[in-house]
Amino acid sequence: MIGVRLYLAQRLSALILAPLVAGHLAVIFYAVQGGLDGAEILSRTQGSVGFALFYGLFVIAVSVHGAIGLRVVVHEHLKLAGRTLDGFTLATGAVLLGLGLRACVAVVG
């Protein structure tokens, strides 16, 4: 159950996510092909403003996109509605944002 504003938020977050996912995959391929271990990866990412901005934006976009997507699924299949549905959406977004930012801090902090 979404209106035009949630629809726009989901589409705009998808627009942001598309190049970020491609960049994320490129980083993974680079790290794997170069044979980098965890310590070597962290030595490149820690303290990097670029990685912080890249994955910070990634996590924010995922939180918005995922929360709205799951909102639709639980409304249509579990029949959650009204404030319960709004609460679920906010909680899902908050959990995704919290977990994602925690991972970001671990990688770039």
Add this chain to the structure above:
Amino acid sequence: MSQAKEADLHVWRGDGNGGGLVRYAVPLRDSQTVLDAVTWIQRRLEPGLSFRFACRVGMCGTCAMTVNGKPRWTCRTRLKDVVENGRVVIAPLENLPVIKDLACDFSSFFGKWGKAGGRFAATATRLDAVAAIRPDSRRRRLADAGIECINCGVCYSACDVVRWNPAYLGPAALNRSWTLVNDERDGGREKRLRAVAGAGGCHNCHSHQGCATLCPNELNPTLSIAGLKRATALAVLKGEM
């Protein structure tokens, strides 16, 4: 090879409280439609069988039923084309409350038509000159693409989102709204866009395209809904909503 002379029609009988399939043996004839077969059952075997029809020639859209799991106009469906192993299952349209047997209550369907802004908002009176609309103008062509809907309910019955989300306005109502958004004579654009941008509005469509696949008039409500999504999103971005 001898051809079967009869088909077993498994017809849903019941009402809003429930029901089940009842088997009737119906003789097969050339050019016989599913509506002909259901009518034959009513006239020869079961006078109490309820169903709805009017024109019998694909004009009125009242005879839609679920045939072997798919919503179809029964007057335009030949029985021989849908017989599978001598058997056809005929049920009422889905996503609509059953009144009795194969007849559904369309109140919610047309109620949503109204909620989606399906009423034309005139900007001129009969005393004004007739509006000149170029047939090749972009908005006229967009309206043309959806204007042949006769509200048979096939798309509504085929729609997964209507099944999952009863508040969803559905393909027919949204298609109607899109034709009016593109009607240059109409003055209700802003109100109409607001009506389709709410919680049960066009943005809930998943573009499964069941409506476009099964529309007997070969319309594409999914495309109309995509147009509404664009129009409402642009209105929000421009600060008009």
